[in-house]
Amino acid sequence: MQAVLIDGDGIGPEVTAAACRVVAAAGVKVDWIRAPAGAAAAADYGDPLPDETLELIRRYRVALKGPVTTPVGRGFRSVNVRLRQGLDLFASVRPVTSLAGVTTPYENVDLVVVRENTEGLYAGLEHEVVPGVVESVRLVTRAAAERIVRFAFELARARGRRVVTFCHKADVMRLSDGLFLECARAVADDYPFVLFDEKAIDNVCLELAADPTRFDVLVMENQFGDLISDLCAGLVGGLGVVPGANIGGRNAVFEAVHGSAPDIAGTGRANPIAVVRSAAMLLDHVGRHEAAAQIERAVAATLQAGVGLTPDLGGSGTTATLTDELVRQVAR
The missing domain is CATH 3.40.718.10 (Isopropylmalate Dehydrogenase)
Known part of the structure; x- marks a missing residue:
């Protein structure tokens, strides 16, 4: 090959x-x-x-x-x-x-972080409004949101995983994460044999620190995924x-x-x-x-x-x- x-x-x-x-x-x-x-x-x-x-x-x-x-x-x-x-x-x-052979405070961790890779704050849409004031645009589209959540469910189904957890901050970013959460719920409806959960990203961080074995597949937007995937690496x-x-x-x-x-x-x-x-x-x-x-x-x-x-x-x-x-x- x-x-x-x-x-x-x-x-x-x-x-x-x-x-x-x-x-x-x-x-x-x-x-x-x-x-x-x-x-x-x-x-x-x-x-x-x-x-x-x-x-x-x-x-x-x-x-x-x-x-x-x-x-x-x-x-x-x-x-x-x-x-x-x-x-x-x-x-x-x-x-x-x-x-085995790598000593950490946690045992039996087995999860997958699925991160949307093309949008969010990492889309690179930044500009200087006036000297000393910079604005960054957090981009979320329905097409990209649906695509990444569907990818996570397909991965879960193919690998025999039980739960997909969507991580968000829709209580604060009501439009951007609100749209993402709406898409996640709609896609989850197509996968009745895979459990769907939704959690605020700060609560996910707390629960990962307390007991990461409770998670299976985590799916989220770009910046959250960047941070959470490295955090999870530290667990193992x-x-x-x-x-x-x-x-x-x-x-x-x-x-x-x-x-x-x-x-x-x-x-x-x-x-x-x-x-x-x-x-x-x-x-x-x-x-x-x-x-x-x-x-x-x-x-x-x-x-x-x-x-x-x-x-x-x-x-x-x-x-x-x-x-x-x-x-x-x-x-x-």
């Missing part, structure tokens, strides 16, 4: 190379088509997301992406936002599961172990949800597990279900054995030692 590979910035090339090794060990031959994106692409092409990268993803349909650097409050616009909007990758999917060990996907009608980009960590780039200390698990999601997406499950089993076995782990996972190993152990476990 063929797929696009975006190495990314900082530790990106190191962790994506590790993921490619693990995929190969699982017996899947992938012709990786490299495509530029991020700060390095901005320097080489004058654009952090060259048109050729978008065209390659459109041609090959799926991509594995390493983390890219996004300047804070200056410089170029987020590559991640441009990718999602340019390819209409409307659904962010973050599976969050407890992992952090961004270094949680995979992610951005899925549209035709294309999908799979990526680790952590940053490019330039401070440790080249030191051999980068943890590749998040991008390895994202690669497993890619394989599952294209129908290579057994290979995806094989990789997930290898991750679990590696973490349980505690062999070769990087410092963030409590070990003294390196990117190379952790990748070697993952490859060994996959090949068993």
Whole structure:
């Protein structure tokens, strides 16, 4: 099979190379088509997301992406936002599961955060009204709201999940979240065998901190999803172990949800597990279900054995030692 590979910035090339090794060990031959994106692409092409990268993803349909650097409050616009909007990758999917060998205050967490990826405050509709006053527009459309909630219900049905919880703040944002909630209720009516719940986003945060095992599938708008998905990653060990996907009608980009960590780039200390698990999601997406499950089993076995782990996972190993152990476990 063929797929696009975006190495990314900082530790990106190191962790994506590790993921490619693990995929190969699982017996899947992938012709990786490299495509530029991020700060390095901005320097080489004058654009952090060259048109050729978008065209390659459109041609090959799926991509594995390493983390890219996004300047804070200056410089170029987020590559991640441009990718999602340019390819209409409307659904962010973050599976969050407890992992044996990773010690956290919570056990038996097993939920999925589904986030609308193209609208809300992250649509980037900002302007300066007068000097010192900036206005940001929170965009919600019926079409996008219905689409993401339907995606969440279809995911729940396909994976045998029981409850879809819609997260909102309709008591304050009565028009925008009010429309979203109205759409969620209407879509839920088409899925009588999946339970539907609706909760205020602040209450969701409280309940996640108290007992995250009560949740199954969470669906919400863009900014809420950004915050909640990272919060949920913290429940099971952090961004270094949680995979992610951005899925549209035709294309999908799979990526680790952590940053490019330039401070440790080249030191051999980068943890590749998040991008390895994202690669497993890619394989599952294209129908290579057994290979995806094989990789997930290898991750679990590696973490349980505690062999070769990087410092963030409590070990003294390196990117190379952790990748070697993952490859060994996959090949068993």
